[in-house]
Amino acid sequence: xxxxxxxxxxxMYRGVWxxxxxxxxxxxxxxxxxxxxxxxxxxxxxxxxxxxxxxLKFWVVFSLNAALIIVIWVAVTAARPWIGAWLTPLxxxxxxxxxxxxxxxxxxxxxxxxxxxxxxxxxxxxxxxxISEATITFENIQNVTVESGPVERFFNIGNVIVxxxxxxxxxxxxxxxxPPNLHRGALAGVSNANEIxxxxxxxxxxxxxxxxxxxxxxxxxxxxxEHLAVLREIRDALR
Amino acid sequence: MSPFDPAxxxxxxxxxxxxxxxxxxxxxxxxxxxxxPLLFKYETLRYKFDSEGMSMSWGILMRREIxxxxxxxxxxHLTRNIxxxxxxxxxxxxxxxxxSSSPEVSIEGILEADALRDFxxxxxxxxxxxHDEEQVAPPAxEALSLLREIRDLLRxxxxxxxxx
Numbered sequence: 001x002x003x004x005x006x007x008x009x010x011x012m013y014r015g016v017w018x019x020x021x022x023x024x025x026x027x028x029x030x031x032x033x034x035x036x037x038x039x040x041x042x043x044x045x046x047x048x049x050x051x052x053x054x055x056l057k058f059w060v061v062f063s064l065n066a067a068l069i070i071v072i073w074v075a076v077t078a079a080r081p082w083i084g085a086w087l088t089p090l091x092x093x094x095x096x097x098x099x100x101x102x103x104x105x106x107x108x109x110x111x112x113x114x115x116x117x118x119x120x121x122x123x124x125x126x127x128x129x130x131i132s133e134a135t136i137t138f139e140n141i142q143n144v145t146v147e148s149g150p151v152e153r154f155f156n157i158g159n160v161i162v163x164x165x166x167x168x169x170x171x172x173x174x175x176x177x178x179p180p181n182l183h184r185g186a187l188a189g190v191s192n193a194n195e196i197x198x199x200x201x202x203x204x205x206x207x208x209x210x211x212x213x214x215x216x217x218x219x220x221x222x223x224x225x226e227h228l229a230v231l232r233e234i235r236d237a238l239r
Numbered sequence: 240m241s242p243f244d245p246a247x248x249x250x251x252x253x254x255x256x257x258x259x260x261x262x263x264x265x266x267x268x269x270x271x272x273x274x275x276p277l278l279f280k281y282e283t284l285r286y287k288f289d290s291e292g293m294s295m296s297w298g299i300l301m302r303r304e305i306x307x308x309x310x311x312x313x314x315x316h317l318t319r320n321i322x323x324x325x326x327x328x329x330x331x332x333x334x335x336x337x338x339s340s341s342p343e344v345s346i347e348g349i350l351e352a353d354a355l356r357d358f359x360x361x362x363x364x365x366x367x368x369x370h371d372e373e374q375v376a377p378p379a380x381e382a383l384s385l386l387r388e389i390r391d392l393l394r395x396x397x398x399x400x401x402x403x
Binding site (some may be wrong): 166178 | 334337
């Protein structure tokens with residue numbers, strides 16, 4: 001029984017995904033980055049644990065709402081049984097529609113999220129209605145945060161958040177309300193958060209600049225061996 | 240397909256006008272008020288991409304012109320909503336390290352948005368490591384030739400005196 005339901009759900013989901021890619025022009029392939037010769041691109045989705053985490057969060061909210069609706073329905077049925085009987089189809093709709101839509105939204109969110117890392121930069125794609133792709137070079141990153149709550153740790157996932165210079169009042173923390181902070185990229189729900197942080201920080205430590213546009217504070221002197229040799233010859237000529 | 244040349248981009252594509260009209264119509268009764276500024280913006284919008292930076296200007300009564308150099312770009316965001324995807328458009332939001340949370344420049348109405356985004360990406364800091372050395376090399380060589388010139392002048396001046 002459950003197997004059949006699962007198969008039907010998969011089949012329906014593929015249909016929705018097909019419509020999205022064809023009619024709503026949702027790209028299927030992961031985003032790419034311009035690379036230098038010999039550069040390796042690494043593109044991945046959030047970890048599978050992220051799907052479980054999103055579903056658990058959904059179930060908590062859903063069951064609270066469902067309990068409330070059922071309590072109201074039971075109270076109405078106890079008081080006026082015929083109204084309760086009339087309300088039964090509405091009850092079923094109120095329970096089933098959010099369930100289906102919620103699962104659909106979770107899977108679409110999961111499938112449309114991509115993280116791409118190259119040697120020098122990262123690109124994050126997310127969204128279905130509005131697809132947004134953020135590109136940040138490692139040289140511009142000011143700090144890297146890894147955060148994971150207790151439930152996220154249970155699913156073995158974490159969030160890597162990178163910030164670039166520049167601020168604004170925009171909604172700060174990941175997941176909070178408010179306008180999105182555009183000086184921030186979040187790799188949400190990855191299983192190797194610490195590893196990714198390490199990769200980013202090790203590439204960051206190679207960089208000699210602070211990421212604020214101050215690469216050339218003074219014209220570089222750049223004395224090389226040849227200059228020194230000529231200078232010695234000048235000294236010798238003067239002796 | 241010929242390679243994308245950002246220097247040729249000056250005006251937004253006509254599809255942007257369609258997009259503005261659709262967005263204005265979606266506001267319902269307010270569309271009369273919304274559409275006029277958008278029409279003016281479309282008519283006056285100009286882009287200019289050169290080797291060092293880009294500028295963007297628009298407006299009739301309130302004229303605005305923004306100039307930014309590629310090296311100061313902090314992050315690039317490319318967003319496409321569903322209507323933009325149908326029209327083949329995109330918004331490229333470019334940010335520098337200034338204090339506002341809204342993007343400094345929003346490039347709209349470019350059909351080759353992916354190519355333009357990648358062009359900006361290759362020009363921004365950190366996308367290419369060899370960039371610094373290219374800039375350092377010429378002055379260093381100039382110094383070297385200058386030194387050689389001084390050496391030769393010195394030799395010519397010093398040697399005739401020491402010979403006899």
